[in-house]
Amino acid sequence: MKVITILGLVDKSAEYKYGEMLSKSYSLKTSSYENMLPLLMDNFGKQNVVPIYTKLAKDKQVKVLEDRFGSKCEDMFDDRNFIENENNFYEILSIINNATSGDDEYIVDLTHGFRHMPILATISLIAQSVGNTEKIRHIFFAKEVEQYKVYEIIDLKEFLELANMSYMLEIFIKNYTISSAIYDFKNENFKDLRDSLWIFSNHLMSNSLKAFGLNLVKILESIESIRNNEEISIFKNSLEKIEKHIKELREIGKKEEHIKFYEMAKILNQNGYLLNAITLLFEATGHYCVERFRGFGKEVDEHISKYISMIDPNADDKKFSFYTLRLQSRNFVKKNIDNDGNEFKEIYLFNPETLGWSPSKLNNTKGDKKPRKKINKIHSILKNTMLGIENIVEFKNLIISAEKFRNNLTHGNSESKIDNSKQELKILLDNYKKLCIDQDILRVK
Structure with missing residues (x-):
């Protein structure tokens, strides 16, 4: 598993800890680190860490590494991950895309990327993960709890699931199609809705109006299970559109067969x-x-x-x-x-x-x-x-x-x-x- 991190200029020791969810899977060897680069190297292995860097960030961090590990670790800085011009957005996107390509699972750390780099990295991750988030294990971000002193590492991957769900719903609204294979969700309610919509789509595209049976009820039940989650605000409109339309289809399903087929x-x-x-x-x-x-x-x-x-x-x-x-x-x-x-x-x-x-x-x-x-x-x-x-x-x-x-x-x-x-x-x-x-x-x- 690769751990990709965007280097910044932080070099002062602080206390780091995992958030509630990540702490169930990981623990830190120690709590004090200068920034996320030595933390990741210490806990995931130097050979697995892939830094994306500018000249200024590299110069700052090799000093941090030499003080901490007794080595500048020059061999881990691959020229392919060097950002020559930080204002060339296309170059940065290309470097991030290349670093996250391949079949490996990876963790991406966005903590110390400055200005637009975390935004570009997020765009890249969303683009690559549409329909498939399996390769992305986590998206780390060290949230500041106490300024310059205490940081909590949280996982932003759940937001990719939200983006995927939003995309999936919009596609379904437009053309009634969905593939259960390409939308991978950890959230069980998301999975249930995906599966119900997929079954409905299959029935409809094969001209089988069995879709008007229990499947419509299951879709509405799945929507109801999701609706009260405040996280769904980014796709609330899409969810409400589908709910309204499914209810309309349910009413069509109660009509005479010939009218149902006509509608x-x-x-x-x-x-x-x-x-x-x-x-x-x-x-x-x-x-x-x-x-x-x-x-x-x-x-x-x-x-x-x-x-x-x-x-x-x-x-x-x-x-x-x-x-x-x-x-x-x-x-x-x-x-x-x-x-x-x-x-x-x-x-x-x-x-x-x-x-x-x-x-x-x-x-x-x-x-x-x-x-x-x-x-x-x-x-x-x-x-x-x-x-x-x-x-x-x-x-x-x-x-x-x-x-x-x-x-x-x-x-x-x-x-x-x-x-x-x-x-x-x-x-x-x-x-x-x-x-x-x-x-x-x-x-x-």
Whole structure:
């Protein structure tokens, strides 16, 4: 482990001691030192101490070292760590960055750096530690307890965690992304919030609205655990923004499935996740069809209810999926509202008269030999109800347009050029709101 210290001009003996937290891990060989350089050499080993220095600081400290250790210790002053011009900020930053590079863990001591040097060192540490503070063991600073006489060595590393948390929250607010791997925190409450946000992000980016379950509750609980800590003032605004937004998402999660999918599609579009947004909007159309078809009549309602009961993950015989139900519902709308007089020949739901048939019987019986009286009646109710709805063609076109837009984005816009994808998606979202939410076009009045 390297110990990097910025040399100053102090050369008068004083009493040094570790603060409460550091004293649990370290102890000093003696309490009296001229400054932090001999203290660090005495307690961490000369070979591990890396001084960053100006000519004036070196000249002062070699005398201190000679008086204390009987040697000027010239060999520890590496030319690469020499600050030739203390007003060249870029040179100083480069020297600090080089000293703290590599795979070693290190302690940085900022106690005696004069004027702007501790500030530049802090900037360097923050820049290097964004997302990863593992290499930095401690940031020492000898706080003056009694002027020129007593100093308490404290650890400033906790402030890097605060900076990291602030950065992490701002990134999450902007794009819902986070990586649990790169944000390392010792603070358990910070870890809990990081993990909850990471799970939420994963669900959301995979278009799984499971994120509206217990995870939102965990995020709010983590925020509550952190909120009363006065140290959080530097990222209090970010924390409050996230809390407000999570509460808004929790309210969205209480809505009908199709509205929930629409609301999230709208939010993701605003944040630039167009493919995620159109995928959710397209799924919203399927949810909407399923939810409203159940109001088309007792026979249809019973049929869909039976279908849904067979999807139940707790059922012993799970035969269908919600995805299939949404897919078939959309297809039924797309192919049955032109009033061409033809029967719907594709599968929609299941055929009540063949439900108990074995797979081999289903496969070996030709389509025209299978009984269709009951299923045709159900299809007829669905179709005739839709044909009686004003502007139903507009809803059909919305489904077709959403599907085409999704397919186009999925294939990298290879089918046709989209000049303004975000704006085009906004139009689809607006049409969905008008037809499915404001007009609720499929609701039987």
